[in-house]
Amino acid sequence: MHFSALHPMFGVQVHGVDLPTVTAQGDYPALRAAFEQHSLLLFRGQSLDDEAHLAFGALWGPIEDRSMGKNGPKPQLDNVSNLRADQSIAPADDMLTLNLMGNQLWHTDSTFLPVPALANILAARVLSSSGGETELVSTRAAWRDMPAPLKERLRNAVLGHRLAHSRSRISAALAEQPRITRWADQYWRAVWPNPHNGLESLYIASHAFAVDDLVPEQAQELIDQAVAFATRPEAVYTHHWQAGDVLVWDERATLHRGRPWPYAEERTLASICISARDVDGLDSVRPTASPQNDAVARPMPQSA
Numbered sequence: 001m002h003f004s005a006l007h008p009m010f011g012v013q014v015h016g017v018d019l020p021t022v023t024a025q026g027d028y029p030a031l032r033a034a035f036e037q038h039s040l041l042l043f044r045g046q047s048l049d050d051e052a053h054l055a056f057g058a059l060w061g062p063i064e065d066r067s068m069g070k071n072g073p074k075p076q077l078d079n080v081s082n083l084r085a086d087q088s089i090a091p092a093d094d095m096l097t098l099n100l101m102g103n104q105l106w107h108t109d110s111t112f113l114p115v116p117a118l119a120n121i122l123a124a125r126v127l128s129s130s131g132g133e134t135e136l137v138s139t140r141a142a143w144r145d146m147p148a149p150l151k152e153r154l155r156n157a158v159l160g161h162r163l164a165h166s167r168s169r170i171s172a173a174l175a176e177q178p179r180i181t182r183w184a185d186q187y188w189r190a191v192w193p194n195p196h197n198g199l200e201s202l203y204i205a206s207h208a209f210a211v212d213d214l215v216p217e218q219a220q221e222l223i224d225q226a227v228a229f230a231t232r233p234e235a236v237y238t239h240h241w242q243a244g245d246v247l248v249w250d251e252r253a254t255l256h257r258g259r260p261w262p263y264a265e266e267r268t269l270a271s272i273c274i275s276a277r278d279v280d281g282l283d284s285v286r287p288t289a290s291p292q293n294d295a296v297a298r299p300m301p302q303s304a
Contacts, residue, residue, distance in 0.1 A: 001027060001030055002016055003038075006237055007138075009138045010138035010140070010141060011038055011041075011042070012040070012041060013044065014042065014043050017031070019048055019056050019246060020048065020055070022059065028059045032060075035119070035250060036194060036250075039138055039250040040138075043245070044242065048246055050077055050270070053077060053270055054077070054272065057274055060118065061274045061276070061277055061280070062275045063272050063273075063275070064078070064113070064115075064117060077270050077271060077272055078271050078273070079268055079269065080100065080258075080268070081125075081266070082097050082100060083126075083266050089264065089265070092263040095171075095177060102174070104260065105206035106227050106230075106255045106256070107205040107206040108139075108203065108251050109251050111203075111205045111207050111208070112185075112207045113183060115275045116188065116251065117251040118273075118275065118276040118277070118280045119251055120247075120248070120249055120256075120273050120274075121248050121274070123269065123270040124243055124269060125269060125270050126266045127241050127242075129262060130261065131262065132241060132258065133239060133240055133258075134238075134247065134256060134257070134259070135238050135239070135257050136237050136256040137230050137235045137237070138201075138235065139202040139204065139253055140194075140199055142201075142202050142229060142235065150225060150226065153222060154191065154202065154222070154226060155190075155191065157190040158211070158212055158287045159188060159189075159203075161185065161205060161208050163180050163181075164180050166206040166207045188286065189284070189285045190203055191203060192252045192281060192284070193284055194252065194253065194281060195281040201253035203285060204226055204230070206227075209223075211223065231255060241269075251273070251276070252276070252285075
């Protein structure tokens with residue numbers, strides 16, 4: 001196994017590893033160490049079917065289930081695809097495609113869930129003829145380099161997250177869909193310290209809609225300023241997908257977004273998110289003695 005840099009600020013390509021053969025006692029410890037250090041891993045030329053994908057994901061932690069138990073106890077992939085259940089391609093104005101367009105906002109996965117994500121493991125399945133890139137930035141580098149006045153405003157901030165908030169920027173009708181509004185608002189600290197190396201990262205997403213006691217306009221302005229700094233052009237790594245590519249990124253220390261593609265063409269990426277645990281620093285990002293903690297007991301607003 002050896003590594004080569006993807007971007008000056010973060011990310012490495014991993015060479016010499018066949019993902020279906022990775023075991024807990026074999027290559028996984030070295031991969032996990034690289035993940036903690038570099039935040040983004042790229043593997044090329046992989047043959048990762050559903051079974052191997054799920055087995056590899058299980059090494060990292062519990063596999064996220066957004067079906068809320070409806071799919072049964074066995075973990076399943078949560079593919080990022082514009083292919084409908086009847087195998088037809090969803091039109092550009094279909095709710096499925098509009099939801100995928102929501103992924104084109106800078107975000108971190110699962111901040112709107114009661115248990116956020118540690119990692120995303122994303123594999124190329126069907127690629128479009130053009131477009132469809134995935135862009136990422138390091139929020140660890142952003143936090144390190146952030147101007148002091150902005151950093152001071154965020155240091156002890158608690159952010160509210162709501163999926164309908166990001167989806168309302170794409171379509172008001174999408175934001176009102178039951179699958180979008182089924183989770184209560186979640187609140188997380190704006191800084192996530194890595195328990196393995198002590199390095200801090202900005203923890204933010206397009207789903208963020210509230211900051212402590214700021215009025216909505218002030219909260220959105222602060223969130224937008226932080227995201228804009230983190231996603232400066234020179235900070236962005238753009239991944240141009242090839243068949244056999246697999247990306248693994250640290251949800252605690254990155255932002256990412258998809259890019260448009262010809263929507264009449266299928267684009268399918270096989271995806272699983274790994275849920276964060278206290279060993280991953282989850283307890284440190286959870287607010288304490290805060291009235292926002294009651295949010296999980298409140299009904300989710302039906303519109304953003």
